[in-house]
Amino acid sequence: MAGKENTGVGGYIEHHLQNNVLELVPGNPFWNVHIDSVIYSLIAGGLFLWFFRRVAKKATAGVPSRTQNFIEMIVGFVNDQVVDSFKGKSKLVAPLALTIFMWVWLMNFMDLLPVDLLPAIGQKAGIEYMKIVPTTDLNITFGLAIGVMILVFYYSIVVKTPLGYLKELFTHPFASKNALAQIAVAPFNLLLNIVETLAKPISLALRLFGNLYSGELIFLLIAVFTLDMALSQLVTTISGPIMATVQFILTFMWLVFHILIITLQAYIFMMLSLVYLNMAHEVHDDH
Amino acid sequence: MNLNVTILIQILAFFAVVWLTMKYIWPHILGAMEEREKKIANGLAAGDRAEKELNQAKAKVDTLIVEAKEQASHIKDQATQMATKIKEQAKNDALAEKERQFSAAKAEIEQEANRAKEALRQQVSALAIAGTEQLLGKEVDANKHADLLDDLIKEI
Numbered sequence: 226m227a228g229k230e231n232t233g234v235g236g237y238i239e240h241h242l243q244n245n246v247l248e249l250v251p252g253n254p255f256w257n258v259h260i261d262s263v264i265y266s267l268i269a270g271g272l273f274l275w276f277f278r279r280v281a282k283k284a285t286a287g288v289p290s291r292t293q294n295f296i297e298m299i300v301g302f303v304n305d306q307v308v309d310s311f312k313g314k315s316k317l318v319a320p321l322a323l324t325i326f327m328w329v330w331l332m333n334f335m336d337l338l339p340v341d342l343l344p345a346i347g348q349k350a351g352i353e354y355m356k357i358v359p360t361t362d363l364n365i366t367f368g369l370a371i372g373v374m375i376l377v378f379y380y381s382i383v384v385k386t387p388l389g390y391l392k393e394l395f396t397h398p399f400a401s402k403n404a405l406a407q408i409a410v411a412p413f414n415l416l417l418n419i420v421e422t423l424a425k426p427i428s429l430a431l432r433l434f435g436n437l438y439s440g441e442l443i444f445l446l447i448a449v450f451t452l453d454m455a456l457s458q459l460v461t462t463i464s465g466p467i468m469a470t471v472q473f474i475l476t477f478m479w480l481v482f483h484i485l486i487i488t489l490q491a492y493i494f495m496m497l498s499l500v501y502l503n504m505a506h507e508v509h510d511d512h
Numbered sequence: 513m514n515l516n517v518t519i520l521i522q523i524l525a526f527f528a529v530v531w532l533t534m535k536y537i538w539p540h541i542l543g544a545m546e547e548r549e550k551k552i553a554n555g556l557a558a559g560d561r562a563e564k565e566l567n568q569a570k571a572k573v574d575t576l577i578v579e580a581k582e583q584a585s586h587i588k589d590q591a592t593q594m595a596t597k598i599k600e601q602a603k604n605d606a607l608a609e610k611e612r613q614f615s616a617a618k619a620e621i622e623q624e625a626n627r628a629k630e631a632l633r634q635q636v637s638a639l640a641i642a643g644t645e646q647l648l649g650k651e652v653d654a655n656k657h658a659d660l661l662d663d664l665i666k667e668i
Contacts, residue, residue: 368522
């Protein structure tokens with residue numbers, strides 16, 4: 226599957242990790258769009274919306290169908306997490322948690338497809354580069370994390386009032402009844418709060434990205450076993466069948482393990498978003 | 513791996529999907545779940561209530577049966593008493609009637625006997641007078657000898 230200029234193992238892997246770039250403004254890298262990430266992300270989001278909407282339209286309080294039962298299981302699970310972790314009152318947070326969980330999971334799920342399947346089809350259709358797992362693109366994970374952070378800021382300001390939020394930045398986590406001491410620790414408080422606020426989206430985005438990127442990389446490394454091997458070599462050479470068997474076993478094991486990882490990462494992203502949003506709703510008036 | 517405008521597209525898409533979920537998916541599914549939960553809770557409560565009511569009804573039926581039995585035996589007792597009383601009454605009535613008829617018959621017999629005696633006495637006095645007249649050969653003035661006659665009649 227290596228491109229013309231990319232040959233060998235390094236080239237194969239590099240090629241696979243290359244996004245398909247659409248240059249909106251030629252020469253300005255900021256206006257590049259990773260069109261493959263965007264399309265697969267939207268497909269995953271659309272799939273989620275379509276499937277859940279189909280059930281929501283026919284949702285009945287009577288005996289549920291199998292599909293409704295399955296969807297209710299997911300919704301009930303997410304709702305339990307929201308009720309446990311989020312103490313504020315908001316109509317947005319629970320649907321947000323469901324969206325994050327299902328969307329991230331579906332995007333992660335692309336990782337379980339054979340690494341060469343869709344890129345090979347794309348290449349037949351003349352698309353040179355195609356990265357099919359949106360969550361292995363930092364832009365996508367940061368997009369989600371920043372979306373959550375916008376809501377964190379929004380709720381911080383709405384719940385605590387702009388002045389209250391500003392005050393909290395200077396008076397937490399270190400607080401003192403002594404006015405002088407309070408002024409003295411204010412800069413440290415601000416510094417700590419800035420670091421904490423910055424750490425939130427970065428930890429959200431990098432954790433998801435890192436897990437999925439490394440997972441994809443390992444799938445690619447396993448795929449290298451039979452790289453550039455012709456089908457006939459699988460039966461005519463001695464190493465062919467052995468390599469193919471080893472690759473199959475390793476891929477299978479990593480795949481099974483990865484089912485856990487993609488679910489866990491989707492869950493963690495959802496839970497951390499809930500925790501951050503809950504923190505935004507907490508009013509500290511005990512100091 | 514460079515960051516670019518893809519982030520902005522993803523942020524916009526994120527808000528769009530969250531908004532659609534909030535508007536068109538979440539309330540319907542969770543609403544159905546909560547409604548079903550309520551229905552089940554109501555059903556269970558109704559079952560409990562029905563059971564309780566059944567037990568109450570059973571207890572009520574039991575007391576009613578006991579009461580009815582008591583009442584029945586009471587009525588039976590009363591009836592027996594009444595029957596005894598009526599029998600007694602009838603017996604007494606019959607005895608009284610018998611007594612009355614008996615004494616009436618006795619009185620009549622006595623009356624008859626007296627009347628017969630009287631008649632006999634009359635006849636005897638008449639005979640005595642007739643005999644005396646025969647003996648004396650003359651008429652006896654019944655009025656003159658009334659005292660004598662009376663004594664005679666009494667003696668007979």
